[in-house]
Amino acid sequence: MTTVQGLAHVELHVEDAHKYATGLHDHLGFTLTAPAAVRPGTAQVIAHQGAVRHLITSAVDPEHPVADWVRRHGDGVAVLVLRSADPAASVERAVAAGAVELDEHTVLGALGDLALRFTAADDLLPDGEPAAEGPLFELDHLALCVPAGTLGPAVRFAREGLGLAEVYAEYIEVGDQAMDSAVVQSPDGSVTLTLLEPDVRRSPGQIDGFLEAHGGAGVQHLAYGTRSITAAVRELADRGVVFLTTPGAYYDRLAARLGPTAIPVEELRAHHVLVDRDHGGELFQIFTRSTHPRRTLFLELVERRGAGTFGSANIKALYEAVERERAGQEG
Structure with missing residues (x-):
């Protein structure tokens, strides 16, 4: 059975989510949207254009795991969120292939600190948010x-x-x-x-x-x-x-x-x-x-x-x- 059915979005961990997202807007033409819910201890912004979805995350608390990731790697891609009809089964398959389970939907595979999260959700955007066009x-x-x-x-x-x-x-x-x-x-x-x-x-x-x-x-x-x-x-x-x-x-x-x-x-x-x-x-x-x-x-x-x-x-x-x-x- 094929596990991955698409790339839902990419999550970047950065020092300052709002500043980074503003750069994506100003330089690359992304539209910025507030998430329906923000992960505790973080600041988050959605940047989207066409079918591209980025979740930009920074830590509010310097002891948060996101802050630790940024200290080790600098701003960068931290999570690939992959579509799956059965996220739990996808985690099970990844773990059987050698991944380490981080939570019920997320693993670390053979790709360093790049986490893989599985989701059945169709879109990162809040309900009713229109897709944005750009280059x-x-x-x-x-x-x-x-x-x-x-x-x-x-x-x-x-x-x-x-x-x-x-x-x-x-x-x-x-x-x-x-x-x-x-x-x-x-x-x-x-x-x-x-x-x-x-x-x-x-x-x-x-x-x-x-x-x-x-x-x-x-x-x-x-x-x-x-x-x-x-x-x-x-x-x-x-x-x-x-x-x-x-x-x-x-x-x-x-x-x-x-x-x-x-x-x-x-x-x-x-x-x-x-x-x-x-x-x-x-x-x-x-x-x-x-x-x-x-x-x-x-x-x-x-x-x-x-x-x-x-x-x-x-x-x-x-x-x-x-x-x-x-x-x-x-x-």
Whole structure:
């Protein structure tokens, strides 16, 4: 039986919920809503746009577990809330696969301090609250970094504990750095996790840096689906979002590599958007610059025109973009 039937929402633990939520509103166009009930000892705000739901939580009491999470990891994704027809059975399945039960609906699996909560609820929004429109319409995927030697166990837990399937795997080399990656996905495609593990035989890179700064495994980036990536880049840039850049040589080689693309090469070049193609169609992607004090969590925009995978060339180009950003800030 498939356990996971969708991603209900993502909960972020942060130092100041209202300040963080205001940033999502101002820079990314999220609508902010007060929850119907606030968890005791916390301040909480719902940020929503299209089908994306985020619950932003901070602690009122410095001894609250949320405050402890933030001290260890900084602001970040703390809980994935997964839809399930039978949350109790989902917890039982996850525990049988090695998870630790935190409460009747929540477990810690093989993903560090990232908790998994199961719910039968359809929506986080209070009754009668309308969905908000904006440049982002869904959460395409989440990328998680895991320590060396733990990618295999994480994939096994996703498969056996959550009912996800491994749909993609690749070893990626960039200069003297390298990483292993695997993508696990629910059968209906509504939940997609990209898992990244550093190759410690090679020089340290961004995955190693994330694991050190975050304090172990965790969510490196959230990827939002857009219906027009170039329009979204323009709108969000006007709101103050800074996107990572791509060298002109990448676009100079595009025509020879892919031929004509759905978005003209010069438009992609102007917005620093990457493109790749699989058997289903084309995939367009771009990363934002991280504004996190620890330079861990950042965001991605994705537009899919039929593509169901991630594209080998895009993965490498995105990795290189982050490395250029790291080198620039460290230099």
